[in-house]
Each structure stands twice: as C-alpha cells, then as structure tokens.
Amino acid sequence: MDDSNKFAKLHQQFLCCYPINKMAWSTLKLPMELEEQRALIAATCGHELNQFFPVRRSYQEAFVKRLLQLLKDHEDLHDDIFDSMCGQLAKASLDDAASDATSSSTTTSSYAYKHYVLQPGQHITLRESNSFVSEGTTGLCTWEAALALADYLLQHASLLAGKHVLELGAGAGLLGILLKHRSLQLQVGQVLLTDGSAPCVQLMRHNIALNFKDLDDVVATPQCAELRWNRVAQFEWSKYAIPDLLLAADVVYDETQFEWLLQALDYIFDLAQNRCQMLLASTVRNVDTLHKFMVKLEEHHYQVTPCANVSACASHFCRDHTAAVQIVCIKR
Numbered sequence: 001m002d003d004s005n006k007f008a009k010l011h012q013q014f015l016c017c018y019p020i021n022k023m024a025w026s027t028l029k030l031p032m033e034l035e036e037q038r039a040l041i042a043a044t045c046g047h048e049l050n051q052f053f054p055v056r057r058s059y060q061e062a063f064v065k066r067l068l069q070l071l072k073d074h075e076d077l078h079d080d081i082f083d084s085m086c087g088q089l090a091k092a093s094l095d096d097a098a099s100d101a102t103s104s105s106t107t108t109s110s111y112a113y114k115h116y117v118l119q120p121g122q123h124i125t126l127r128e129s130n131s132f133v134s135e136g137t138t139g140l141c142t143w144e145a146a147l148a149l150a151d152y153l154l155q156h157a158s159l160l161a162g163k164h165v166l167e168l169g170a171g172a173g174l175l176g177i178l179l180k181h182r183s184l185q186l187q188v189g190q191v192l193l194t195d196g197s198a199p200c201v202q203l204m205r206h207n208i209a210l211n212f213k214d215l216d217d218v219v220a221t222p223q224c225a226e227l228r229w230n231r232v233a234q235f236e237w238s239k240y241a242i243p244d245l246l247l248a249a250d251v252v253y254d255e256t257q258f259e260w261l262l263q264a265l266d267y268i269f270d271l272a273q274n275r276c277q278m279l280l281a282s283t284v285r286n287v288d289t290l291h292k293f294m295v296k297l298e299e300h301h302y303q304v305t306p307c308a309n310v311s312a313c314a315s316h317f318c319r320d321h322t323a324a325v326q327i328v329c330i331k332r
C-alpha cells in the first residue's frame with residue numbers, strides 16, 4: 001500500500017496545514033514500529049509534494065514536534081523523523097540568512113504552499129501568504145468560507161452543469177481552480193475569477209499556472225482578471241461570457257465595501273437580465289455585520305435563501321469547524 005493511503009487523513013491534513021492540535025492523531029496505532037514511523041514521514045514531510053512545494057516551515061516543525069511528543073516513550077525512533085526536523089532547522093537558518101541579506105518584506109518565508117487533496121493522487125496546489133493580511137489585502141490566503149463553498153459545490157455539482165461562473169473577491173483562486181480540475185470532470189462553462197487587489201490577481205495567475213498545463217486553452221482553464229466592485233461598469237465584460245452563476249466567499253466583513261459590492265451585484269444581475277444566481281459563503285464572525293448586508297440585499301430587491309448545511313463528514317476539504325459558515329443563494 002502507498003504510504004500516503006495508509007495515513008490518508010494525516011497526509012491530507014498535513015498537506016493543507018490543518019491545525020496541528022486538531023489533526024487525526026488518534027488514527028495512529030501506538031506504539032509505532034520503525035517501518036510505520038518511516039511511512040508516516042513519507043506521507044507527510046517527506047512526501048514529494050512537500051519536497052517540491054513545501055508547506056509553511058513553522059508548520060512542519062510543529063508537526064514533527066507533536067509527533068515526537070507522541071513517540072516519547074518509544075525506544076526506537078526512525079532517522080527520517082530527525083532528518084525532517086534537521087532539514088527544517090537547516091532551511092530556517094538559510095531563510096534567516098536570506099532575510100538578513102534583504103530588507104524587502106517579501107523574503108522567501110512570506111509565502112508557502114498548501115495542497116488540497118481531492119482524491120488519492122489528485123490535488124490542488126496553491127501558493128499562499130503565511131499571513132492573513134499582507135500587501136494591503138486579505139486575499140492572499142484561502143479562507144474557511146471558500147473551503148465550505150468548495151465542499152458545497154462538490155456536493156451539488158448539478159448547479160454547475162453548463163454554467164458560466166464568475167467569482168468576486170476570489171483571493172488565491174481555490175474555487176475556480178477546483179471547478180476546472182480535470183479529475184472532477186465538472187461540466188462547467190467558462191470560469192472567471194476576479195479580485196480588486198492586483199497582488200491577488202497576480203497570485204491567482206501563478207496558482208492557475210501551477211495547476212493547469214495549457215494556459216492558452218480558455219475552455220479547460222479558469223480565467224482571471226482584476227475587478228474592483230466600484231469599477232464594475234469599466235470592466236471589459238465583452239471579453240467574457242455573461243455569467244449564470246456568481247460565487248463569493250468571505251467578502252462580507254467590511255461595511256465600507258457593502259455599497260460597492262451591491263453596486264457590482266446590481267450591475268451583473270442587470271447584465272444577465274436576472275437570469276443568474278449567486279452563492280455567497282460567509283464565515284459567521286460578526287452576526288450584526290452579516291445581518292446588515294442581508295438587509296441591504298433585501299433593500300436592493302434580492303431574494304435570499306439559506307442553503308442546506310454543508311455536510312462535514314462528506315468534506316473533501318479539511319476545514320476547521322470552529323466558526324460556522326453560512327451559505328446563501330441570492331436571486332432577483
């Protein structure tokens with residue numbers, strides 16, 4: 001059996017940096033034989049995805065430390081565990097040297113990779129910022145609401161059939177890359193990812209290139225473009241298909257942007273002659289803020305229907321379920 005299948009859950013969680021204290025450690029049968037220890041390292045720190053596109057170094061360190069704690073009573077520890085630890089420390093000193101040598105804020109360690117495993121052997125690799133807020137935006141990493149919406153779409157794939165999809169505030173680009181992922185064979189039409197932040201669009205472009213071979217194939221590949229909600233009328237709509245389905249995840253948090261977002265929705269619903277619908281996913285951090293936006297949607301004559309909850313057990317994505325995510329369907 002492949003090492004990553006044997007430790008499937010830990011493999012999946014490690015590659016997308018799922019919180020260490022919530023990982024499926026209970027799936028390990030202690031005490032672990034040396035061969036088992038080797039196989040676990042091969043499925044995580046030593047996995048080829050992590051070798052080529054490493055996850056955050058501090059995360060790898062924390063993973064190995066936690067593993068060592070679990071194995072503390074073992075007489076024999078496999079060398080690969082120490083090699084993983086030493087490898088991280090060596091990279092840490094190289095990174096420190098690199099950041100000493102440059103005063104730039106974009107040192108080698110401000111970005112790392114995450115791999116979202118869809119099924120054995122199939123994954124999405126994203127470059128993401130190690131900070132929730134950087135370069136003046138919140139969009140350089142993937143948020144819980146995007147993971148929840150990704151699950152919802154996979155569980156309701158019929159919503160996508162033949163539909164041209166437009167995402168607003170797409171951040172690092174997970175959803176669009178998912179919708180066009182060859183392994184899923186979703187029968188989706190054109191997928192256009194947009195964001196108002198230039199660094200996000202640059203990152204999306206990079207992430208699309210990481211996951212798709214033929215970037216000139218506009219049918220098989222998601223497209224991306226800069227779209228600020230207050231500039232919706234200036235956007236070159238004629239270059240793209242009229243959207244049937246709008247997506248947005250974690251875009252309702254800043255009340256100063258509400259009017260712009262609504263203006264963008266009004267414009268796009270008009271463009272589509274109301275023959276479109278929107279799925280909006282929001283992490284419920286502040287109930288009042290979300291409520292205010294829902295009231296504004298009604299004032300703009302939208303009908304808002306809550307969608308069924310996303311089933312946690314059928315989740316393809318390792319989500320930290322601490323905060324609830326609300327998904328609503330918006331029509332006019």
Ligand SMILES: C[S@@+](CC[C@H](N)C(=O)[O-])C[C@H]1O[C@@H](n2cnc3c(N)ncnc32)[C@H](O)[C@@H]1O
Nearest residue numbers: 138139142143146169171196197228229249250
């Ligand atoms: C919290 S992030 C969510 C990113 C992504 N949807 C996710 O869930 O991972 C919010 C995103 O909305 C974008 N955004 C915020 N205000 C915007 C505006 N006025 N116009 C366009 N995009 C905006 C930000 O640049 C950022 O990428």
